[in-house]
Amino acid sequence: MGKYFVSEVDIKSTWDQVLSAFWQRYPNPFSTHVLSEDVVFRQVTADGRLLSRRLLTKTNRLPRWAENFFPSNLSRSAYILEDSIVDPAGRTLTTFTRNLNHTRLMTVEERCVFQADPDRPAWTRLSREAWICSGVFGFSRPIQEFGLARFKSNQVRAMEGLEYALSCLNGDLAQRLRRDSVKEASETAKTLASAASAASSQKPQQFA
Numbered sequence: 686m687g688k689y690f691v692s693e694v695d696i697k698s699t700w701d702q703v704l705s706a707f708w709q710r711y712p713n714p715f716s717t718h719v720l721s722e723d724v725v726f727r728q729v730t731a732d733g734r735l736l737s738r739r740l741l742t743k744t745n746r747l748p749r750w751a752e753n754f755f756p757s758n759l760s761r762s763a764y765i766l767e768d769s770i771v772d773p774a775g776r777t778l779t780t781f782t783r784n785l786n787h788t789r790l791m792t793v794e795e796r797c798v799f800q801a802d803p804d805r806p807a808w809t810r811l812s813r814e815a816w817i818c819s820g821v822f823g824f825s826r827p828i829q830e831f832g833l834a835r836f837k838s839n840q841v842r843a844m845e846g847l848e849y850a851l852s853c854l855n856g857d858l859a860q861r862l863r864r865d866s867v868k869e870a871s872e873t874a875k876t877l878a879s880a881a882s883a884a885s886s887q888k889p890q891q892f893a
Contacts, residue, residue: 687816687817687818687819687829688816688817688818688829688830688832688833689814689815689816689817690813690814690815690816690817690833690836690837691812691813691814691815692812692813692840693810693811693812693813694810694811694813694844695802695808695809695810695811696799696808696809696810696811696847696851697807697808698807698808698809698851698855699801699806699807699808699809700776700778700799700800700801700809702809702851702854702855703778703799703809703847703851704771704778704799705854706847706850706851706853706854707778707799707847707850709850709853709854710846710847710849710850711846713845713846713849713850714846714849715842715843715845715846715849716842716843716846718743718744718839718842719741719742719743720742720743720744720762721741721742722739722740722741722742723739723740724737724738724739725738725739725740726738732774733773733774734770734771734772734773735769735770735771735773736768736769736770737767737768737769737771738766738767738768738769739766739767739769740764740765740766740767741764741765741766741767741782742762742763742764742765743762743763743765744761744762744763745761745762745763745787746761747761762786763784763786763787764784764785764786765782765783765784765785766782766783766784766785767780767781767782768780768781768782769781775800776800776801777798777799777800777801778797778798778799778800779796779797779798779799780795780796780797781794781795781796782794782795782797783795789820789821790819790821790828791817791818791819791821791828791829791832792816792817792818792819793815793816793817793832793836794815794816795813795814795815795816795836796813796814796815797811797812797813797814798810798811798812799811800812813840815836817829817832817833817836819832
């Protein structure tokens, strides 16, 4: 039967900005598991749509319980095929991704649609669907549960990576990093001050 995942999220950026960030989202500090990306096909159709196919290489660490069932020489890299269609007229970006290896263990297929919001020009709607299936006899259910949990976790990091790319494009990344540094320094100072205050309030140790 498999597992099905669906979500919708609004991105506070124009469709053009999201489109630019999509192509520039790797590398980023939130997707260090993505090792490489290669364009293997690109074509502009007669009606002006851009078709692309990319090969992504990602790390694929197995959970400990899975290591007992699969050979130790199983590849620790996952190869992901990403097909995309950019429709400038309809202002949509549609992506289809699926894993090329480890398919005997599990298949993950994903469809994303980035669409300009007609009522809010400064926003973009992201609709995401995913299908996780496993054909391993007797263990398909826990494998699919694990795949769904990992997929959800990866999507959180994917959104953080896209937001990071948008920040870089908008030029406010340096400002955000400075703000985070000031906040961290302030919190550290408060911690040290609290520790010093606690130490000074303690009764001095008596020596004979």
